Every structure is written in C-alpha cells, then in structure tokens.
Amino acid sequence: GIQVEQSPPDLILQEGANSTLRCNFSDSVNNLQWFHQNPWGQLINLFYIPSGTKQNGRLSATTVATERYSLLYISSSQTTDSGVYFCAVEQINTGTASKLTFGTGTRLQVTL
Amino acid sequence: DAGVTQSPTHLIKTRGQQVTLRCSPKSGHDTVSWYQQALGQGPQFIFQYYEEEERQRGNFPDRFSGHQFPNYSSELNVNALLLGDSALYLCASSLYFFVGPEAFFGQGTRLTVV
Numbered sequence: 001g002i003q004v005e006q007s008p009p010d011l012i013l014q015e016g017a018n019s020t021l022r023c024n025f026s027d028s029v030n031n032l033q034w035f036h037q038n039p040w041g042q043l044i045n046l047f048y049i050p051s052g053t054k055q056n057g058r059l060s061a062t063t064v065a066t067e068r069y070s071l072l073y074i075s076s077s078q079t080t081d082s083g084v085y086f087c088a089v090e091q092i093n094t095g096t097a098s099k100l101t102f103g104t105g106t107r108l109q110v111t112l
Numbered sequence: 113d114a115g116v117t118q119s120p121t122h123l124i125k126t127r128g129q130q131v132t133l134r135c136s137p138k139s140g141h142d143t144v145s146w147y148q149q150a151l152g153q154g155p156q157f158i159f160q161y162y163e164e165e166e167r168q169r170g171n172f173p174d175r176f177s178g179h180q181f182p183n184y185s186s187e188l189n190v191n192a193l194l195l196g197d198s199a200l201y202l203c204a205s206s207l208y209f210f211v212g213p214e215a216f217f218g219q220g221t222r223l224t225v226v
Contacts, residue, residue, distance in 0.1 A: 031211070033215075042217070042220070048213035088155075096167055099160060
C-alpha cells in the first residue's frame with residue numbers, strides 16, 4: 001500500500017518562531033489533507049490541498065503532486081499550535097469507496 | 113448543527129469481551145468511515161460504510177465488524193477483545209463515499225482493554 005512519511009517527527013519551537021513540516025507519499029493520490037490533533041484527540045481539518053498553495057492566517061500549505069510531497073508552514077507560532085500534525089492522502093477505489101492513509105505525524109511543542 | 117458525535121467517550125473492557133462503539137454523522141452526510149489510532153501513531157483505516165454497505169476495508173481481522181443504519185449512523189463492533197485493541201477509535205463522516213474537503217471527525221472513543 002501507499003506509504004506516507006512525515007518529518008520531522010518531533011519539533012520544539014519558541015513562541016514566535018516559524019516552522020516547516022514535510023509530508024512525502026509513495027504513490028499518486030486523489031487528494032491530500034493536513035490535520036491538527038489536539039490533546040483531547042480531536043482531528044481538525046486544516047487544509048484540503050491536492051495541489052497548489054493555500055493560506056489560512058498564519059498557516060499555509062503547498063502540495064507538489066507530481067513530486068509526491070506537501071509542506072505545511074506555520075509562521076509566528078503560538079502555544080495553541082501545539083499538538084500533532086498529520087497529513088493524510090485519499091485514494092478513491094473503483095469510484096465507489098475511498099479511504100485516508102495517514103502519515104506518521106509531527107509532534108509540535110511551542111514554548112513561551 | 114451538531115458535528116460528528118461518538119459514544120461513549122471512554123470505555124474499559126476485559127480481554128475476550130465484545131464492544132460496540134457508535135457514531136452519528138454530521139447532518140447531511142451519508143458516509144461513515146472508522147479509524148483506529150494506537151498511542152503515538154497515526155489513525156489506521158478500518159472500514160467505510162455508504163448506503164448501508166461496507167464499501168472498503170482496511171487490514172483488520174474479522175473480529176472488527178460494522179453496520180450502518182438507514183439514518184446513516186453507524187456502529188463498530190469488536191469481538192474477542194485483545195490488549196492490542198486498546199486505542200482511540202475515530203469516526204469520520206462525509207458526503208457520498210468521497211472523503212474530500214467536507215470530511216469531519218468525531219472526538220473519538222478511547223477504548224482500554226485490560
């Protein structure tokens with residue numbers, strides 16, 4: 001099956017710093033999403049980005065589907081950004097089903 | 113408008129027992145997918161239900177089964193529980209079978225098997 005790898009696995013930042021998270025995937029995909037999982041386990045959809053670049057406030061994401069990677073940029077980090085960031089790729093099977101394959105995650109801790 | 117609702121939020125079971133987890137999708141959604149997230153790992157796809165049928169299944173044994181009701185809500189059943197089944201179980205709802213940008217996840221059910 002498809003492999004989804006994220007780097008770095010762990011990241012510690014001081015508040016106000018910028019960071020880049022990377023997601024590599026091993027096969028062509030229909031879609032890619034970035035999620036933030038808070039300490040209570042809730043997965044929040046940050047970006048739906050099969051290709052191109054999107055921005056939402058301090059966060060932005062870029063996917064280069066032809067080269068099978070995506071980047072998530074966090075600028076001016078805040079303590080509330082702490083948590084685990086997952087990328088997930090969607091593959092549509094025979095046009096009647098689909099599933100998300102999640103990466104290994106990047107655990108981010110933002111300190112004061 | 114309620115989002116995806118899962119119940120219960122926490123559960124403790126003994127090895128060998130059976131458990132049923134429940135998921136109510138977001139209003140207007142008709143597809144439910146279930147994921148298992150072990151501690152420190154990313155969620156793993158269990159199966160997807162659309163039109164009351166299991167449409168796709170991940171690499172999980174037959175001890176894991178599910179059901180979707182006419183109102184689109186869904187249940188996940190796990191028989192003969194093992195210690196390794198301890199995990200956060202997440203439900204995602206979406207429109208049609210397509211996960212897409214309109215997918216929403218519930219807060220999860222944390223299952224502990226002792």
